[in-house]
Amino acid sequence: MELNNVKETGVLIVGAGPCGLALACDLARRGVPALLVEQAPALFPGSRGKGIQPRTREVLDDLGVGDAVREHGGPAPVGMAWQSGERMGEHRMFRVAAPTDAEPYGEPWLMPQWRTQEILLARLRELGGDVVFDTALTGLAQDPDGVTAQLSTGPVRASYLVAADGGRSTVRRALGIAMTGETVDPAPMLVADVRIAGDALDRLNWHMMNTDAGFITLCPLPGTADFQLAAQFKEGEPDTSAEGVRALVAARTHLEAADVTEVRWSSDFRPRAALADRFREGRVFLAGDAAHVHSPAGGQGLNTSVQDTYNLGWKLGRVLNHGAAPALLDTYEQERRPVAAEVLGLSTRIHRGEQERGAAAQQLGIGYRGGPLSSGRAGVLEAGDRAPDGPSGDRRLFDVYRGPHFTLLAVGTDAELPESAAAEGLRVHRVDAYEAYGEGLFLVRPDGYLGWAGEDVSGLAGYLAPLGLDLKRG
Incomplete structure (x- = not known):
């Protein structure tokens, strides 16, 4: 509804990545009015966060998209090491365990991030919600009763605001909340979604090549015709152009540049680990990458982000719709910040080769013993x-x-x-x-x-x- 040309809602969610979309779905099924805005004109187009850990599969199943995740994803391929154009042997990238009654998902599930977002958006629309694209947050102000956000499309008044707007969070910066962290690896990385001609490279393995210039991997993405390319640069800066990606493949693998028939998306970054000093400022909450930034090596970032909002969504619903004490919302940071700190450490150790991707990476052991909502x-x-x-x-x-x-x-x-x-x-x-x-x-x-x-x-x-x-x- 509108009051004096100011739109009103229960929760304003800034950022329509997996984190914001999962929260919007959770709030929609609780009957909590929410507005989800995204600065970009469309959903993120790349595969970046492709690994869905067993605990996150359980969350997505609860949100009503388990069948879609099962249909469009698949298990991680077995790794294949290459040297000088020759196969050197297979090894498993992740711990694989047989499903049990208590733990129905025994291994990580691969699905490109863009597909995860499409599935969550379709679910949100089933629940009566949607994303408002091309809408940026330009300012915010709080008072004891709510948050007034200035958007590029006009002002919005909300009881609460959730920042799900990524590692460079506009909301976090507006609040002046610092992030404490470290560079996990000084070498920059390039990640891209590419298509490979014909049978130039099989889709049965996750292909890995180590070179003097840095490693390169090509992982087939289930449910698509794409491979995700990831490469380290010990010297120089990545060239993210299509020509640069093709030249990289030709220089570090047995493939020819022409074997890369399409570069669908590419980006560069430096692996970093950082944790926001706090996850809440008044009526504003930080979630996902806005609160914690991970190395991608452990497959933890998207998963921890979705689980942040799974923790926060029901608490917002109880306070806004069912008269729960507002102090319930204090438990979000109390429960999730220690988890994020622990997972950041795990991701960093995996990236540096100090720990394998074992049971801890599957996040089934995460819990809140001794926490403010745990009794008996x-x-x-x-x-x-x-x-x-x-x-x-x-x-x-x-x-x-x-x-x-x-x-x-x-x-x-x-x-x-x-x-x-x-x-x-x-x-x-x-x-x-x-x-x-x-x-x-x-x-x-x-x-x-x-x-x-x-x-x-x-x-x-x-x-x-x-x-x-x-x-x-x-």
Whole structure:
């Protein structure tokens, strides 16, 4: 709606990358009015963040795009080392584990970033939202009741603003929030999406060549005819023109320049790791690259970004639509900044060859034990842990959890439970004893982590009240 020519909304999201799009989808399914603006005229066109870790696949499944991700992506190809035009042998780039009941996704999934964004935008439109392109933020001001943002298309008044506008965040700079970090590698990098003629290079392997000038890799992108090219430059600066990319391929591989039939997108960067000094300033939140910048080596950046907004979205929904205490929003930084710091360290160590891409990179072990929203333990789990998947009759537990609600799960216990409609936004579900949980009661947050756990419901009402969930109203 408009008031004195100022548009009003619940949440203004600046930046329509995977981070902003995921948040917009989450808010839309919660019925939270949101406006998503993007300075560019269209979605980002490149493959840059191509690796989707198992935990992020679970998030995307909850947001309603799991089938599309499965259809348009694929497992990472086995690496193939080359030297002087000869194949030297295969090696796996990522840890691969067989899916289990508790962890249904056992390996990273490759899909170009532009495709991830297209899938999320299609989902957002299904939910009644959209992106307003060609719209830049030029200024903002806060007061105790909201944020007034000056956009290139006119002013907007929002209860909250979320900066999802990347590593060079206009919002972060306007707020004066510094980023502390380091250069991970002084050598610049070039990344490009290219097409290779005919059978000049197979699509069964992730091809890697080390040269005196720096490495070059060519990774086939599932669901497309493209390869993602990544190259290091120990000397000089990358030439991102089509001619420069072709010359690079000819100089460092057994391919000819003419084998590169198309250069669809290219960019250069210096690997860097940096963390914003804080993730919140009043009614403005930083998420994704606006809050933390990673080396791409560990495949962590896009994943951590999407999970930022998965943590923030339900909290904004509870405060704006369900009367939760505004202090709930303080827990976003309290929970996510330590995670971002840990993941930054992991990405840097992987880039420098100090650690392999093991289980930690899959992000299934990330949790919030000891955090401000974590209370109690039961069975084999502690509040703050990721809630495992598992069988539940003809469904999965993830099917039970899917959606914007909380779930009170009773596992292998006949403990008395509140009525299933005891509080708006809370569902109650029983299953038989299951080793991934042990026995007890487990409150699963909307983002798939355990908020509370216990042997009976003592203390549950007190935990839920600040979240806008009142068992007494049942």
